[in-house]
Amino acid sequence: MKNNKRKVIFDCDPGLDDALALLLALASDNLDILAVTTIAGNTTIENTTQNALDLLYFYGRSDIPVSRGNANPLLGNFSMGAHVHGKRGIGSVELKSSPAQEHSLRAHDLIRKLLMESDEKITIIATGPLTNIALAITLYPEIIEKIELISMMGGSLNVGNIGAATEANAGNDPEATHIILSCGVPIAMFGLHLTYTTQIYPKDMDRIESIGGTFAKTIADFNRFHFQFYKNELGFKGDPSHDSCAVAYLINPDIFTMEEYNVVMDLDGKYSRGQTIVDLYNVTQRKPNVLFGMKSNREAFVELVYDSVLKLSYKLSK
Ligand code: BDR
Ligand code: CA
Numbered sequence: 159m160k161n162n163k164r165k166v167i168f169d170c171d172p173g174l175d176d177a178l179a180l181l182l183a184l185a186s187d188n189l190d191i192l193a194v195t196t197i198a199g200n201t202t203i204e205n206t207t208q209n210a211l212d213l214l215y216f217y218g219r220s221d222i223p224v225s226r227g228n229a230n231p232l233l234g235n236f237s238m239g240a241h242v243h244g245k246r247g248i249g250s251v252e253l254k255s256s257p258a259q260e261h262s263l264r265a266h267d268l269i270r271k272l273l274m275e276s277d278e279k280i281t282i283i284a285t286g287p288l289t290n291i292a293l294a295i296t297l298y299p300e301i302i303e304k305i306e307l308i309s310m311m312g313g314s315l316n317v318g319n320i321g322a323a324t325e326a327n328a329g330n331d332p333e334a335t336h337i338i339l340s341c342g343v344p345i346a347m348f349g350l351h352l353t354y355t356t357q358i359y360p361k362d363m364d365r366i367e368s369i370g371g372t373f374a375k376t377i378a379d380f381n382r383f384h385f386q387f388y389k390n391e392l393g394f395k396g397d398p399s400h401d402s403c404a405v406a407y408l409i410n411p412d413i414f415t416m417e418e419y420n421v422v423m424d425l426d427g428k429y430s431r432g433q434t435i436v437d438l439y440n441v442t443q444r445k446p447n448v449l450f451g452m453k454s455n456r457e458a459f460v461e462l463v464y465d466s467v468l469k470l471s472y473k474l475s476k
Pocket of ligand 1: 171173174175176200239242285286311319325326327350400401
């Protein structure tokens with residue numbers, strides 16, 4: 159029987175904030191996750207793939223296929239994030255090893271297969287570097303018209319984390335980001351300027367833990383570990399939940415203020431390679447290609463996170 163849920167492929171590099179984003183997607187009644195595809199980024203491809211398998215097992219959804227993506231960007235190497243996400247990519251949490259095995263198809267091939275076999279368009283959530291999706295689009299351009307939307311965490315208006323104004327997902331594979339931005343697919347983009355202000359405060363983490371049980375505590379611990387870097391190194395008062403923004407938008411778009419802009423990737427700059435250039439005043443007269451997240455309602459976002467943990471925690475306890 160056909161369901162009315164939005165069909166989704168979740169491309170990610172888990173990653174502590176990817177882990178929370180995945181939880182949000184799984185807890186939602188609006189989203190039907192067809193597959194999780196992995197990319198290196200926060201940590202190696204071996205780690206992100208095993209983490210995806212183990213997270214799905216932990217979330218009670220090891221039926222969802224996990225497909226391994228690229229170990230490297232289209233050019234060069236990734237700048238990885240052990241200083242934020244810990245050595246294995248999910249902080250200090252020890253998850254049980256999933257009995258499931260990764261899918262036999264590589265990410266770009268599974269993306270193509272799912273899109274071409276589907277009689278409705280599919281949304282791609284992208285919370286890591288865009289390499290797999292760019293490869294799929296380049297190798298199989300026929301998939302472009304089958305993509306409903308790419309909801310991505312990446313890029314930035316004015317701040318960076320791997321360069322002065324260069325964000326990690328977009329800037330770790332500038333060529334891939336360029337391919338996505340110029341291929342004509344509808345894009346909703348949640349950049350670092352927005353995710354830096356979409357914070358889960360320590361009191362929110364305590365409230366999540368107070369749901370009770372190891373499930374809720376583990377999620378609070380994901381946030382606490384991720385928060386440490388931002389607190390100690392950047393002086394933040396809460397944990398910026400980058401990747402969850404790209405999912406929360408699909409569940410409750412009202413959380414975000416979105417505006418249409420033309421966004422391009424700087425491929426050449428000495429100091430700006432990997433930066434997204436957002437034409438706020440349409441100076442270039444280029445057509446808008448991105449629905450761009452400008453700000454978020456932090457309280458509403460945190461409520462969604464809390465409700466999602468509560469819901470999944472309750473479901474798993476039954
Ligand atoms: C992005 O980079 C990764 O560290 C996070 O998981 C997020 O996707 C933030 O720049
Ligand atoms: Ca990520």
